[in-house]
Amino acid sequence: MRFEHETLPQAVRFASGEAGAMVAESVRRLGGSRVMVIAAPAEADLARRVTAGVAVAVRHDEVAMHVPVEVARRARLAADRADVLVSVGGGSTTGLAKAVALSTGLPIVAVPTTYAGSEATNVWGLTEGARKTTGVDDRVLPRAVVYDAALTLSLPVAMSVASGLNALAHCVDAMWGPRADPIDRALAGEGIRALAAGLPRVVAEPGGLPGREQVLYGAYLAAVAFASAGSGLHHKICHVLGGRYGLPHAQTHAVVLPYVLAFNAPAAPDAEERIAGAFGTDTALAGLQRLRAVLDAPRALRDHGLAEADIDDAVPEILAAVPKHNPRPVTAAGLRRLLDAAWRGADPVHDEETTT
């Protein structure tokens, strides 16, 4: 047992229907008296309600995916009157608040409305043209997070499932990411347990809170574990498929995950045991596949824009990015078989022969 684990300071408040009171309390504890509220136009009303109890100095609604540097620059200018940032929205909104905090040092109170998880990490990202830069800085870690599952009720079921499976992929990859340690695996296991319990309930009853609460809680743990462990094989594959062939983010993750699990789990007994335990099934793969069936998750990469001919092209790209301590050595032939099975939507199997 040899590891380094950094715990990050954050006050997490979880209270459905009470975001307003929790935001007010969080701002008060930070000593804030001039709040900058960051929320996209679609969330303007929501943000107004959630920040009704704090002294707002400025409201900023220019939010864009991947945080373009120009958007960040304008937000920083608007922040000059503020002493606390309150972000209300998904990953792009939290990301913009982080960009402001990165240069101003202002503390963030994050109020997430999706399962993206950015609020639980010290990772920032900015794009200039097509080029995305990311970094790690403790100044961008939100000092407080307010989780109010009632705010996620308007997230459509399909998007909830996609976002929830994305969180599940964070948990699975956190089991064997380059810096994965037992604490990450324990938190990721708890995240899987919560996501597996919550997602079917969200599908069955989209307007009910208990399922939403479980998924939101699971997504938080997923982000904490994944940020600590770093990207594993799964995220390296999806990054290439998304970036090089324009495949849709959520669907790609949903399709690829069982194949990576089938590939790695036999060589990662601790991960296998924890994932199976979290799902309450005999094997990790059985648990994931049962959940995917309930959620009617996407099945094959060929249904989502990957051409069969792209596989040979993708293999060396992915191979170059695979973390060197992946539980199983990844060969070109093994990776090609994995991608081929994912392309066809074949049953992923725990079989040494099929994958190496």
Add this chain to the structure above:
Amino acid sequence: MRFEHETLPQAVRFASGEAGAMVAESVRRLGGSRVMVIAAPAEADLARRVTAGVAVAVRHDEVAMHVPVEVARRARLAADRADVLVSVGGGSTTGLAKAVALSTGLPIVAVPTTYAGSEATNVWGLTEGARKTTGVDDRVLPRAVVYDAALTLSLPVAMSVASGLNALAHCVDAMWGPRADPIDRALAGEGIRALAAGLPRVVAEPGGLPGREQVLYGAYLAAVAFASAGSGLHHKICHVLGGRYGLPHAQTHAVVLPYVLAFNAPAAPDAEERIAGAFGTDTALAGLQRLRAVLDAPRALRDHGLAEADIDDAVPEILAAVPKHNPRPVTAAGLRRLLDAAWRGADPVHDEETTT
């Protein structure tokens, strides 16, 4: 689901046999160039080896149980030349470093040699005469912790078992302490898993590292979970038995724990499921009792200094301290039956009638 959870910033390094390198790295990251080493005389040689790679300005070896204010005062005076504190030892040594940090703000690198867990919390304690004052202050939270299981090899088996069962009690009580939340319960479950795996190995092979590593890791998680959740029924009972009747700390915890588990678990299904899952047994109590049998743990309070007549006296004292959200209401009659069973060493049973 409604909770507040505060994560505390700490760099945890876990590497058996590498304490020296890890301490040097920790001091370097804190920018320390004048280290004050705090270690009791018994640990002087150990401390010297562990701090061989850092620039030591002062070595301080006056350490005393419960951190008397006079001892703390002298340590603070000795700290005036230092910019980083390195503590090497058990709870009293860590506690003294915390007392220095409380008034000086100096960062602590803690190197624990027992399973006490103080290194993972922001709780400090000082005694003046017979009066102990405790408090919570983020300045006393060690900024870095170096866990080197090789340093615990000299801890005798009996003391290792007592200290390990004390950590186990932290985990169990963290399931229903006054501020217990799902994150605490997940960490406590992982702690139980590690302690249950490690303690029998320490007994079977006291000179082996794998068991020691598991127990040290479990004790860390136990402390994190317990500090967040706060004292539950178990610790309130043991506090009165120890403070009022002078019962020995470790034995009292070891005896009382199964009775509290039998009392609370039927009313705390999440805790019951997590504890049973961590032990890998059908019920939480079965897991604890199996472990206690393997460890030959103490069985009855009458063997450790409690007079039968003390039970009636203890009941109102304990009752006044019971957290109001204990999973099951605690009545005088129920508490008397619990204490009576623990006094006799009777089988603790999941039985409504016996305990309420």
